[in-house]
Amino acid sequence: MSAVFATRPAARAAVIGAYMxxxxxxxxxxxxxxxxxxxxxxxxxxxxxxxxxGWPAPKLGLGTSRLGLRILGGLALAAVLLLPAAVRxxxxxxxxxxxxLVAVVISVAQEIAFxxxxxxxxxxxxxAPLAIIGxxxxxxxxxxxSHPPAFLWAVAAAGLLLALxxxxxxxxxxxxxxxxxxxxxx
Amino acid sequence: xxxxxxxxxxxxxxxxxAWMVAPGFYDGFAPPQPYNWVCPPVAAGANSSLKAASxxxxxxxxxxxxxxxxxFTDDGQIVIGFLPGAFDATGKTxxxxxxxxxxxxxxxxxxxxxxxxYLITADAKLIMKANLVMVYSNLVPAPSFxxxxxxxxGPWQSxxxxxxxxxxxQATVSQLGYFGAGYPSNAVNQNSSGTSQLLPxxxxxxxxxxxxxxxxxxxxxxxxAGQVDEEDDEDEPETTRRT
Numbered sequence: 001m002s003a004v005f006a007t008r009p010a011a012r013a014a015v016i017g018a019y020m021x022x023x024x025x026x027x028x029x030x031x032x033x034x035x036x037x038x039x040x041x042x043x044x045x046x047x048x049x050x051x052x053x054g055w056p057a058p059k060l061g062l063g064t065s066r067l068g069l070r071i072l073g074g075l076a077l078a079a080v081l082l083l084p085a086a087v088r089x090x091x092x093x094x095x096x097x098x099x100x101l102v103a104v105v106i107s108v109a110q111e112i113a114f115x116x117x118x119x120x121x122x123x124x125x126x127x128a129p130l131a132i133i134g135x136x137x138x139x140x141x142x143x144x145x146s147h148p149p150a151f152l153w154a155v156a157a158a159g160l161l162l163a164l165x166x167x168x169x170x171x172x173x174x175x176x177x178x179x180x181x182x183x184x185x186x
Numbered sequence: 187x188x189x190x191x192x193x194x195x196x197x198x199x200x201x202x203x204a205w206m207v208a209p210g211f212y213d214g215f216a217p218p219q220p221y222n223w224v225c226p227p228v229a230a231g232a233n234s235s236l237k238a239a240s241x242x243x244x245x246x247x248x249x250x251x252x253x254x255x256x257x258f259t260d261d262g263q264i265v266i267g268f269l270p271g272a273f274d275a276t277g278k279t280x281x282x283x284x285x286x287x288x289x290x291x292x293x294x295x296x297x298x299x300x301x302x303x304y305l306i307t308a309d310a311k312l313i314m315k316a317n318l319v320m321v322y323s324n325l326v327p328a329p330s331f332x333x334x335x336x337x338x339x340g341p342w343q344s345x346x347x348x349x350x351x352x353x354x355x356q357a358t359v360s361q362l363g364y365f366g367a368g369y370p371s372n373a374v375n376q377n378s379s380g381t382s383q384l385l386p387x388x389x390x391x392x393x394x395x396x397x398x399x400x401x402x403x404x405x406x407x408x409x410x411a412g413q414v415d416e417e418d419d420e421d422e423p424e425t426t427r428r429t
Contacts, residue, residue, distance in 0.1 A: 036353055069407075073397050079392040080197045086389035097416035132418035150207055159197040168189035181392075185385060 013121035016051060017138045018111050023047040026141035031146070045109035051117045059108040060116035061172030073169060074177020081158060081182040103183040111176040114139045114159070115166045132163045139163075189297065202271045221323035225291035238263065238302050241285035257283040257306070264304050264365070266318040273310040281310045288364060288424040290416050292338040296371050300329035303366035312362055319356045320367040329367035332357035338364055 027044030031037050057063060078150050123131035139159035140152055147155060162175040222238040239260035244270065246253045251311065252273040258265040264285060273281050288303040301322050322329055331344040332355055347355040355367045 035351065068399070068403055072396055072403060075392050075399075076396045079389055079396060080200065080203075082385065082392070086203060086386045117416070136428045154203040154207050157200040159191070159198070160202045164189075164196045165191050168193055185388060 011124040013125040016118050016121045020118060021137060021142055023145035025145050028145035041106050045105040048109040048113035052112050055117055059120045061166055061170055066072055070171050070173035071177060073174030077174055077178025081178055082185050098186060104180055107179040107183045108176055111172060111179050115162055115175050116172050117164055128167050132167050135163050136160045191287050222404035224287050224289050227326055237285035240287060240386050243283040245281040247278050247280060249276055257285055263321045265319045266306060269314050272312060272314040274313045275310055278310060281308055283308045288338055294340045294342050297333055297342050297368050298371045299366040300326045301367040302377050303364055305364050306362045310361055315358045315360050317356060318359045318365060318423055319354050322367055324353060329355055332367050334367060335364045361396050
């Protein structure tokens, strides 16, 4: 199977994307079951992380070189992601503190899955434009069951921003940091 | 178009898109909890179009004892469960329970409601304790207690409250009447103040930190760029590289 995917990167990217959508949609549906919220998030996050097995860290944009710039970029992305909520702080939803850990798990897993694995697979299949657009479309579609339709444009814009960072800086550490901080803050 | 400019444009597009919806959408697991408000808070915004629903239940009386059953509003925002024989069913074959959202919203001194206030009535006296569950929205600070009164103007008394499923508070009630979940007013003031100030402060600290830390990093990068050519390493971030 791996030999087939090695020669057909487009097929591999399609399978990876389908797997991620299946995981995210299943998670969204499972979260509606009473008492299943936390287990669904943790299992869903774990299932997303599985997709990273076999991928070298540099391919995913992970690494420790120029760590200062990566961290700084993450803080800058977090500031941008949180700015609309900060300006309207009284309107921001309040997430129970008990969800902080699962917020970290799911945000790290989503970044590794969508801007890490799927981005890399699409990049190999069709180059950077396909990777940026494809990962953003998949990321937005993954939120279709958990978010009202009106929110999906904002979700897509956030995904595009993070994907462009991934492309421009060849870095996934900053999107992970930005996503984690944004999730923890709300 | 160079890469930093593309990122800047994407950031602006994001800010515009995010401004058009209520905050808190990108976490992927906790979008604003839907709630049908009688008196929507400012935070509800466009999500407050649905009216709070009422509920109606007919409980059968068999052999002089009322059946176990649960009354709830059509939107499920309040549920009250009755045990077998919960009502004094003397002379009755059926008992009717009604739940009605109260309007205008009571605003008693000393209590700040985080949910609608509901009036629960029955045409028989409750003689056993019942379990009450109230749903709340994450758009407002989570309530600490369920309050009960026999008149919307009060006095309101806390009957306790335990977290059940997420975004729900449950309590045991021994008589019917008016119910709402909320806080003591002084607790709300402290909490909402902290909530509303913490996020802007955190973002301001992030921005200042990025600017302050970015200047020396940019200087170091510019200096090193003048000395050696960069390698085109897949592992390395290229935050200042131009195309």
